[in-house]
Amino acid sequence: xxxxxxxxxxxxxxxxxxxxxxxxxxxxxxxxxxxxxxxxxxxxxxxxxxxxxxxxxxxxxxxxxxxxxxxxxxxxxxxxxxxxxxxxxxxxxxxxxxxxxxxxxxxxxxxxxxx
Amino acid sequence: xxxxxxxxxxxxxxxxxxxxxxxxxxxxxxxxxxxxxxxxxxxxxxxxxxxxxxxxxxxxxxxxxxxxxxxxxxxxxxxxxxxxxxxxxxxxxxxxxxxxxxxxxxxxxxxxxxxxxxx
Numbered sequence: 256x257x258x259x260x261x262x263x264x265x266x267x268x269x270x271x272x273x274x275x276x277x278x279x280x281x282x283x284x285x286x287x288x289x290x291x292x293x294x295x296x297x298x299x300x301x302x303x304x305x306x307x308x309x310x311x312x313x314x315x316x317x318x319x320x321x322x323x324x325x326x327x328x329x330x331x332x333x334x335x336x337x338x339x340x341x342x343x344x345x346x347x348x349x350x351x352x353x354x355x356x357x358x359x360x361x362x363x364x365x366x367x368x369x370x
Numbered sequence: 371x372x373x374x375x376x377x378x379x380x381x382x383x384x385x386x387x388x389x390x391x392x393x394x395x396x397x398x399x400x401x402x403x404x405x406x407x408x409x410x411x412x413x414x415x416x417x418x419x420x421x422x423x424x425x426x427x428x429x430x431x432x433x434x435x436x437x438x439x440x441x442x443x444x445x446x447x448x449x450x451x452x453x454x455x456x457x458x459x460x461x462x463x464x465x466x467x468x469x470x471x472x473x474x475x476x477x478x479x480x481x482x483x484x485x486x487x488x489x
Contacts, residue, residue, distance in 0.1 A: 288476065297374075297461050297479030298415070313476055343413060359477070361415035 257282065259362035261346050267368045268336050276331040276365045280348030286310075287329040288359065289321060292343040304329050333367075341369045372397045372464050376480035383452045384488045390437075391447045391483050393462030401467035404438065404445045405477065410458040418460070421445065423467070449485075457487045 260279045268274050280287050286305045290298035300313035304323035323329045327348075333340055343366050347359040373396045383389035395404070406418040421429045421438050428436050433453075437446045449456055463477040 290477075295481070297463075297481050298477070300476030300478070303476065311476055345413075345415065347415070358417055358420070359415075363412055363414045 259346055259348050259360050261344075261362035261365050263365060264363070265366045265368075267370060269370050270336055270338060272336050273332065273334045274336060274367060276333075276344050276346075276367070277328065278331070278346030278348075278362060279328045280346075281360045284348035284350050284360070285327050286349045287323060287327065288347045288349070289329070289331045290345040290347065291315075292345055292364070294342070298345055301331070336369045338369050341367060343367075372399075372402075372466065372478045374462050374464050374478050374480040376462055376483050378483045379481075380484040380486065382486040382488060383449075385452055385454060387452055388448060388450045389452055389485065391449075391460050391462075391485070393445045393447070393480060395443050395445065395462070395464050397443070397464065397466075399466055399468065403465045403467060404436075405463040405465070406434070406436070406445075406447045407461045407463060407479075408456075408458045409461060409482070415461070419447065452487050454487050454489060457485055459484055 258281050262277045288303040289301040291301055292298040301315050302312040303310045307323045318334045320332045343364040345364045346362045349359050375394045402423045404421045407415045408418050409415050419429050419431045419434050421436055428438050433450045435448045459482045461482045462480040465477050
């Protein structure tokens, strides 16, 4: 059973460009969350998608947008890249857990470098 | 807004010994979840242990246990019989229960503690 897969693993862009990162959730999962992890920091929540809609959003500007497809896979788009956007971008999947505190499964991330 | 603080940037322990990683958090909520995640060099975050705030009993998973002090807003992780494979970054994380019933919402992470295991 494949876990959470992310592509690409590494990416280099220049300031002002746009980037798209991709995530396939673990089999059976319907919810995808995205996190940004700057060097030496803990991950920061960007947003979460369920049923193809953004369900919750962290404190990130509108330059960060996303999409979820009918097969539950997801994309993270970042426009007008800044040097400060350089980070590891982690995708996590889960099920809509009525109990709460649901377990997240993380991918290995996409390392984005903005030059 | 909730905050999570890990005051130990790095900890070192001898193999087979016990180590405790500290975490404090700040919240005005009474119902929430706390987590410890491990991030090895592969970068994949792995859940180590989870605690529901409404449960007084401390969570335990094999060699990993927590000391949850709700009044003090403290949530430490104890690793017993440390093994070389335990070497990693460890992150403490908080999740509000306000959105319970709707998936695992956004986690708030601390900055992490780098755990070194000395052979």
